[in-house]
Amino acid sequence: MTDFDYSKTIKNLEKRFNFEKKESIKFSFFKLERSFKLMELLGNPHESNAFTIHIAGTNGKGSVSSLLSSILSLKYKVGLYTSPHLYDYTERIKINKKNIPKKNFIDIYNEVEKMITNYEKESGIQFSFFEILTAISFIYFKKNDVDVNIIETGLGGTLDTTNVLNSNIQVITPISYDHQNVLGNDIESIAKNKAGIIKKGSTVVISKQIEKAFQVIKNESIKNESKLISSTYSLKGKSYLKNCLMNSVIEIENTEYRIISNSIGGYYLDNAALSIQTINQIKKFKFSKSEIETGIENNYWPCRGNIKKYQKRIFYIDGAHNEDGFKKLDSSINEFLKKDFIFIFGLNKNHSIDSAINFIKKYNCKTIISRSNHPKSERIEYIEKKLEYNDINYIKSGNTKEALNISLKESKINEMIVTAGSLFVSSEISKLIDNEQK
Known part of the structure; x- marks a missing residue:
C-alpha cells in the first residue's frame, strides 16, 4: 500500500x-x-x-x-x-x-x-x-x-x-x-x-x-x-x-x-x-x-473550544457556526475568557452569517476574515459585502496562514485570539499552530 x-x-x-x-x-x-x-x-x-x-x-x-x-x-x-x-x-x-x-x-x-x-x-x-x-x-x-x-x-x-x-x-x-x-x-x-x-x-x-x-x-x-x-x-x-x-x-x-x-x-x-x-x-x-x-x-475532540498557547498568545479554537453555537461561544467567553480579543472568522456556504455579525457587534472585536481550502468555504467577497453592509471594520486575508500571521502582528503578548464561524477555518489554524510547535 x-x-x-x-x-x-x-x-x-x-x-x-x-x-x-x-x-x-x-x-x-x-x-x-x-x-x-x-x-x-x-x-x-x-x-x-x-x-x-x-x-x-x-x-x-x-x-x-x-x-x-x-x-x-x-x-x-x-x-x-x-x-x-x-x-x-x-x-x-x-x-x-x-x-x-x-x-x-x-x-x-x-x-x-x-x-x-x-x-x-x-x-x-x-x-x-x-x-x-x-x-x-x-x-x-x-x-x-x-x-x-x-x-x-x-x-x-x-x-x-x-x-x-x-x-x-x-x-x-x-x-x-x-x-x-x-x-x-x-x-x-x-x-x-x-x-x-x-x-x-x-x-x-x-x-x-x-x-x-x-x-x-x-x-x-x-x-x-x-x-x-x-x-x-x-x-x-x-x-x-x-x-x-x-x-x-x-x-x-x-x-x-x-x-x-x-x-x-x-x-x-x-x-x-x-x-x-x-x-x-x-x-x-x-x-x-x-x-x-x-x-x-x-477525551479530546479538536477545534471544539480548545485553548492553545502559541507565540505568547492564547488561542481559543472553536467550531461555532450557527445561532446556538455562537450563543455557547458567547457564554464561554463571558465565563472563562478575556472579553477583549481578536477574531479570526470564516464561513461555509449555506450557513447564515447573522449570528456571527451579532457576535462581532457585541464585542466590537478586531476581525480578520479568511477562508479554508474546503470546497464549501464561502467566498471572501460575500463575507466582505455582509460586514460592510453592517458597518463592521475588518482585515482581509486570502487564506488561514495569512490570517494567523495577521493575528500575531495585530495582537500583543498574552492577548486572546478566537477562531470560529467555520470548523474548517478553525481546523486549519489549529494545524498551523501544531505544525509550528513540532
Missing part, C-alpha cells in the same frame, strides 16, 4: 455525489430505500451483534459521540463513526479511538466497488459518497467484531444513511436551525427529521431542548413506545481553568462527577452530562463513577 493508492481511492470516492461539498437547495437525493439496497448488496453489514448507539442533533453530536467512545473503550472494543473529518477521511472511522488504517480503508473500498458495480451499471443508480463511506465503517466494525457501535448521523435523521441501523439507544443533542434547505425552515420540521432515528421500544436520551423541539421528540417517543430520558444535572460550585483545562463538578441523580476537559465552556458540561446519562441507561455495560470520570478526562 502506498500513499498513491490511498489518494487514488479517495479520488474515486469523491467522484460520487458529496453533499458535504456541494449542497443544493433542489437536492432530493436522500432516499433510505437506496441505502437499504446498498446494505443488501454488501451482505447487510449494518446488522451485527454490537450494541448500537445512534446520535443525532444540531450541535454537540460529534463531541457526545467522542465522549461515549472514550468512556466505553476503557473496557470494550468500540467502533466510532463521525463526520466531517478535519484532516483525513480515516478520522471518521475509529476503533478504540484509533483511525482505520489506510490499507484497511483501501481494501474495504475495493470490496465495496466490486460488489456494487454491476448493480450501478444495470440500474443507473449511483450510491453517494456518504453511503459508501458509511458502508465502509459498518464493514470495518463488523470484521473487527466490535462490542459497541457509536454512529453519528450525517444530516438530519429520518433519511440519513445511518438510519438503516436498528439501534439500541438513540441520543439527541440540542436542536436548532441548520441546513434549512434540506431539513425545513422551522424547528418542528428539523426536530421531526432528527427524531426519525427513534426506534420502536428503544431508549431515547436527550439533552435540554427548546420547547418546540422537545414536544416533537416526546411525541415521536410515545408513538414508538420508547423510554424517553431527559438529561439534567446541576453544577456544584464554579468551573475554573487550570493548565488550559476546564475543571468542574456536576451532580447527576445524587452522584457527583469531577469533569476535567480539553473543551472549555458550559456547553461541554451539557455534552458530558448527556454522555453520562446515556452510559447509565446501558444495562449491558457497567461503569463506576471513577471510570466515567477517567473516560471524560481522556
Whole structure:
C-alpha cells in the first residue's frame, strides 16, 4: 500500500455525489430505500451483534459521540463513526479511538466497488459518497467484531444513511436551525427529521431542548413506545481553568462527577452530562463513577473550544457556526475568557452569517476574515459585502496562514485570539499552530 493508492481511492470516492461539498437547495437525493439496497448488496453489514448507539442533533453530536467512545473503550472494543473529518477521511472511522488504517480503508473500498458495480451499471443508480463511506465503517466494525457501535448521523435523521441501523439507544443533542434547505425552515420540521432515528421500544436520551423541539421528540417517543430520558444535572460550585483545562463538578441523580476537559465552556458540561446519562441507561455495560470520570478526562475532540498557547498568545479554537453555537461561544467567553480579543472568522456556504455579525457587534472585536481550502468555504467577497453592509471594520486575508500571521502582528503578548464561524477555518489554524510547535 502506498500513499498513491490511498489518494487514488479517495479520488474515486469523491467522484460520487458529496453533499458535504456541494449542497443544493433542489437536492432530493436522500432516499433510505437506496441505502437499504446498498446494505443488501454488501451482505447487510449494518446488522451485527454490537450494541448500537445512534446520535443525532444540531450541535454537540460529534463531541457526545467522542465522549461515549472514550468512556466505553476503557473496557470494550468500540467502533466510532463521525463526520466531517478535519484532516483525513480515516478520522471518521475509529476503533478504540484509533483511525482505520489506510490499507484497511483501501481494501474495504475495493470490496465495496466490486460488489456494487454491476448493480450501478444495470440500474443507473449511483450510491453517494456518504453511503459508501458509511458502508465502509459498518464493514470495518463488523470484521473487527466490535462490542459497541457509536454512529453519528450525517444530516438530519429520518433519511440519513445511518438510519438503516436498528439501534439500541438513540441520543439527541440540542436542536436548532441548520441546513434549512434540506431539513425545513422551522424547528418542528428539523426536530421531526432528527427524531426519525427513534426506534420502536428503544431508549431515547436527550439533552435540554427548546420547547418546540422537545414536544416533537416526546411525541415521536410515545408513538414508538420508547423510554424517553431527559438529561439534567446541576453544577456544584464554579468551573475554573487550570493548565488550559476546564475543571468542574456536576451532580447527576445524587452522584457527583469531577469533569476535567480539553473543551472549555458550559456547553461541554451539557455534552458530558448527556454522555453520562446515556452510559447509565446501558444495562449491558457497567461503569463506576471513577471510570466515567477517567473516560471524560481522556477525551479530546479538536477545534471544539480548545485553548492553545502559541507565540505568547492564547488561542481559543472553536467550531461555532450557527445561532446556538455562537450563543455557547458567547457564554464561554463571558465565563472563562478575556472579553477583549481578536477574531479570526470564516464561513461555509449555506450557513447564515447573522449570528456571527451579532457576535462581532457585541464585542466590537478586531476581525480578520479568511477562508479554508474546503470546497464549501464561502467566498471572501460575500463575507466582505455582509460586514460592510453592517458597518463592521475588518482585515482581509486570502487564506488561514495569512490570517494567523495577521493575528500575531495585530495582537500583543498574552492577548486572546478566537477562531470560529467555520470548523474548517478553525481546523486549519489549529494545524498551523501544531505544525509550528513540532
